[in-house]
Each structure stands twice: as C-alpha cells, then as structure tokens.
Amino acid sequence: MALSISVLLVLVMLGSSPVHSLDCALHPSHGNLETFMLLSQMxxxxxxxxxxxxxxxSFPQMLVDGNKFEKTEATAVTHEMLWQIFSLFSQRGSLVAWDETLLDKFLAGLHQHLDDLETCLEEEKNLEQLPQGSENSRLAVKRYFHGINLYLEKKEYSRCAWEVVRVEIRRCLFFISELTRK
Structure with missing residues (x-):
C-alpha cells in the first residue's frame, strides 16, 4: 500500500512540472547521471x-556486440529498458529493500526519462517506421527482465537478492549511457 501511495505522489509531482521543449537527440544527460547516482546511493x-x-x-549480447543501432531503435531499446527498470522497482517487495525517499527520487527520474522518450518515439514514428531489429531488441530486453523477476521471486525478494539486482541494474544504466553516446 505504501508503495502505491509513493508512486502516486511521484506521478502527481511529475504531472505538475512545467512543460519543456524536448531535444530528441539521444545523448548522455545530467538526468541519466543523477539516476545512476541515486541507484548507487540506494x-x-x-x-x-x-x-x-x-x-x-544473461544481459542480451545482441545489444552490446558492436550493434550499430539506428536512432529510432536506440530510443526504443532505451525506453524498454527504462520501463522494465521502473516496473521492477515499483513492485511491492522493493519498498522493503530500499530507503523510501531515495526510491521515490529514483522512480521520479525514471518516469521523467520515460515521458521524454515516449514523446521522442511518437515524433519518430510520424517520420519513419521502426526498424525490424527494434522489436527483436525489445523482446530480448523483456526476456532479460523476466529472468530478473524470476530470480527475485525464487530468492523471495531477500535484501541480498535486491542488492544483486541493484548492481545488475547499474550495469543496465551504464549500457544505456553507452548506447546514447554512439
């Protein structure tokens, strides 16, 4: 119950933030670093x-083995990864493992990134079709996160299991940072 209220508060705060213009060029941003640092502090x-x-x-090797993603595909993969991370840390069991204030800030940062990327994806869909590889990459990301969820379930959402997952998600955020540099 507490997590639901926390998530709602985050969404209300984000909904009341001023609208800003969005540069859809993928590039490392201060927000990505802030999200990474919050996860480290957790x-x-x-x-x-x-x-x-x-x-x-088993991080999807197809995502790191020298793949040259088109901008639209990189945006779609980044969005899917951030959505999966947001969903993972929004689970009821995650509140027990983390400081609630840091978790709320972390989720708020992810939500802002997701909103920005959704706007970019809509703009890009109007200009071009998503490349075929995009769906394969997104499915690989979904399978990867399904494995993480199964691991947490098997470990009964223990603090150590969450800590192992936190370290793994830092790898994901690093990958996203590398993807946006290309």
Whole structure:
C-alpha cells in the first residue's frame, strides 16, 4: 500500500512540472547521471555479503556486440529498458529493500526519462517506421527482465537478492549511457 501511495505522489509531482521543449537527440544527460547516482546511493548492504546470491542474468549480447543501432531503435531499446527498470522497482517487495525517499527520487527520474522518450518515439514514428531489429531488441530486453523477476521471486525478494539486482541494474544504466553516446 505504501508503495502505491509513493508512486502516486511521484506521478502527481511529475504531472505538475512545467512543460519543456524536448531535444530528441539521444545523448548522455545530467538526468541519466543523477539516476545512476541515486541507484548507487540506494545500497543498504554490501554486495560482498551477498556473493553467494550472485547470478548471471544473461544481459542480451545482441545489444552490446558492436550493434550499430539506428536512432529510432536506440530510443526504443532505451525506453524498454527504462520501463522494465521502473516496473521492477515499483513492485511491492522493493519498498522493503530500499530507503523510501531515495526510491521515490529514483522512480521520479525514471518516469521523467520515460515521458521524454515516449514523446521522442511518437515524433519518430510520424517520420519513419521502426526498424525490424527494434522489436527483436525489445523482446530480448523483456526476456532479460523476466529472468530478473524470476530470480527475485525464487530468492523471495531477500535484501541480498535486491542488492544483486541493484548492481545488475547499474550495469543496465551504464549500457544505456553507452548506447546514447554512439
């Protein structure tokens, strides 16, 4: 229940923010760094105490093996990854693992990125068709996050499981940063 109220408050705060013009060129932004830093600050227990819980989530290699994404595909993949991260950290079980204030700020930052990317995707859809590879990449991202969700469920959403996931999501944010640099 508390998480639902927190998420609603974040959405209300975002809904009341002033409208701004959006530069849809993918580039690293201050917001990406802020989101990464918030996730880093969310550490509650040392990953060293959770080494027995580590696992290979099998990050989709097709996304990193030198793929040259078109701008539209990069936007779609980034949006899917951020949406999956937002959904993951919006789960009821995540509130137990994290400081509520940091979690709210983290979710608010993700929500803002998602809004911006949705606007860009709409503009790009009007100009061109999404490339065929885009759907394959998005499906790979969905499978990857499904595996993360199954891991959390198997580990009964323990603090160590969440810490392992937090570290993995930092990798995802780093990948997004690299993707937006290209």
């Amino acid at each position: 550490e509650r227990i040392s990953i060293l105490s959770c080494l027995k819980d580590r696992t290979d989530f």
